[in-house]
Amino acid sequence: MIRHTTWRAASLACLSLLSTQAAQADLIADIPAGTGYAAWELCTRTQQSGDDYLRVRWSYTAPKVQPLPIVWTIKYTPGSKVDVSSFIPFITHKRTAIYREGLGCTLVPPGATEAGVRAQAFKPVVLPQPSVQSWPAGEGPTEAARLTPAQAALLATHGDRIFTEATTKLSQKQNALAFLVARDGHLVYERYARDYQRDQPQLGWSMTKSLTGLIAGVMATDGRLNLDTPVGLTQWAGSAKAAITWKQLLNMAPGMAWSEGYDGASDATEMLFSQPNQGAWAAERPLTATPGTVFNYSTGFATVATYAMKQALGGSHQALYDYYQQRLFAPLGIRQGVIEPDASGTPVGGARGVLRPVDWLRLGQLVAQGGQWQGQTLIAPEVMKFLVAPSPASAEYGGFIWRQPATAIPDAVRARLPADLVWFAGHMGQFLVIVPSHDLVVLRMGVSFEKDQARALVFEAVADMVEQR
Structure with a gap:
């Protein structure tokens, strides 16, 4: 939340940015889409995927919904929901994404209520204990030994290319999170970004x-x-x-x-x-x-x-x-x-x-x-x-x-x-x-x-x- 910006100044800044950035590809600049996108993104990536809130907010979400972050208000309730709105007068367009265990996150737009969504009957599936067999039958580790030295070197090279950032500008980053390869029905390469693990959906x-x-x-x-x-x-x-x-x-x-x-x-x-x-x-x-x-x-x-x-x-x-x-x-x-x-x-x-x-x-x-x-x-x-x-x-x-x-x-x-x-x-x-x-x-x-x-x-x-x- 920007606390030191007046409503008038924020509104003018937002309108100015909208006029100059509206043509950018993949930019979600309109407020209803921006608040909805931000609420659902923050909810899913933090509460279903277990990602870090500040990273998701500033590195993954904010660059996508510019100029909304200049005027957004976020209320984050771990394990429950995320509220995102704009404090531009008359166009706040609040969106709430709620988390339910087993179902992930659901956006609650106009025409629905949080209470009504939470009241929906649901019984999550009961998962069996994970198998220690090799993938894909079980959760065994990568079988890199099945690769020849040349194949292993090739995958390492491509993995480095995929995970290496060519810029420090947030709005141009690749943010690779996972790179996996299966060959002949076996998992032979598995790499995640720093701080990410296999069990994060x-x-x-x-x-x-x-x-x-x-x-x-x-x-x-x-x-x-x-x-x-x-x-x-x-x-x-x-x-x-x-x-x-x-x-x-x-x-x-x-x-x-x-x-x-x-x-x-x-x-x-x-x-x-x-x-x-x-x-x-x-x-x-x-x-x-x-x-x-x-x-x-x-x-x-x-x-x-x-x-x-x-x-x-x-x-x-x-x-x-x-x-x-x-x-x-x-x-x-x-x-x-x-x-x-x-x-x-x-x-x-x-x-x-x-x-x-x-x-x-x-x-x-x-x-x-x-x-x-x-x-x-x-x-x-x-x-x-x-x-x-x-x-x-x-x-x-x-x-x-x-x-x-x-x-x-x-x-x-x-x-x-x-x-x-x-x-x-x-x-x-x-x-x-x-x-x-x-x-x-x-x-x-x-x-x-x-x-x-x-x-x-x-x-x-x-x-x-x-x-x-």
């Missing part, structure tokens, strides 16, 4: 979309949904949107309008930081194209998917939570993982997956193995084939999973990458890269303010590892 942001796709894949395998049939949302009944299929939704091609930007007001920021029932709100976006024909990347569409899954399983958050915990997380050995829910109880399937890095890596290994896991078929071959295949609307995207060819990867690096490469991607430098033909899975997580550099470093590492096979 980390926010995957839009990597959650791919996790949501895998949950849909399990449900399709179990016969709980049919990818070729309409999604079946009750609020779409009798409208043109009633014909939208699961495949079209998972391909990011339902034909609905959506603006995804995070540089101010957009559908994404409105949904995430100002709507209590995010899936229902996103499902109301108008139909603007024939379903299946136009690719439109959307955090909202992935949250519509979890909203629809929740309906398909009976309508309760507990039912969907129990399903993905029991049918996906438990078989994979994923511990402490959750998709944080919105204020209505629907998991935010487009953005709020919080898993330990070793568990994000397990999801990648599942994809590398074609949906097979220790003798079990978690995702049927034909379903997994759909998830990683090019969609009719975009060759770069499958079922909530990115794939080759991808124009976001620098041309020189892309030319060195195998055709079957796919990946999960998340805001601020989250990358889970999978090369099934080489049984290679690479994870990079962090809070990067230079996402293009973070992407380039990860894919350069993957290209080098593929070529050194």
Whole structure:
């Protein structure tokens, strides 16, 4: 909190900064999005991930929501909640993120109350004792001895590149938190930033979309949904949107309008930081194209998917939570993982997956193995084939999973990458890269303010590892 700045001076300073910084990429400059982003970020990273409050506040959050820190007021209650508001007259836009054990953090926007959210019935999953077996079956240590000396040296070099900062400016730092590599089904490299450990779950942001796709894949395998049939949302009944299929939704091609930007007001920021029932709100976006024909990347569409899954399983958050915990997380050995829910109880399937890095890596290994896991078929071959295949609307995207060819990867690096490469991607430098033909899975997580550099470093590492096979 800035105590020595008058309201008038702070207001003028904020307005001045807004006029000069509003065009910066990825800047969340409007107050409702800024306070919502800050409250949820502070809550999740400190209370679910166990990170240091001051580091999260000043190194990870403040640079992202400039100029809000000039005029923000934060009330931090460990183990309970975070309140963030602006003291600009008439536009305080207070946002509260509350913590619930087993569910992580939930933002409480207008239209919801803290008491109402806390009153929602919930029973967390009971975790078995961790196995001492080697990863991925258990929690055993890294098996670096499986690497040749040349491979170990290569990974060390890329690890140093990923964790080395080229600047002292907070708004340009990479803030790498984790870099992990699995090869031939074994964890061979595992490195964390200073003061971070394996058991700290980390926010995957839009990597959650791919996790949501895998949950849909399990449900399709179990016969709980049919990818070729309409999604079946009750609020779409009798409208043109009633014909939208699961495949079209998972391909990011339902034909609905959506603006995804995070540089101010957009559908994404409105949904995430100002709507209590995010899936229902996103499902109301108008139909603007024939379903299946136009690719439109959307955090909202992935949250519509979890909203629809929740309906398909009976309508309760507990039912969907129990399903993905029991049918996906438990078989994979994923511990402490959750998709944080919105204020209505629907998991935010487009953005709020919080898993330990070793568990994000397990999801990648599942994809590398074609949906097979220790003798079990978690995702049927034909379903997994759909998830990683090019969609009719975009060759770069499958079922909530990115794939080759991808124009976001620098041309020189892309030319060195195998055709079957796919990946999960998340805001601020989250990358889970999978090369099934080489049984290679690479994870990079962090809070990067230079996402293009973070992407380039990860894919350069993957290209080098593929070529050194």
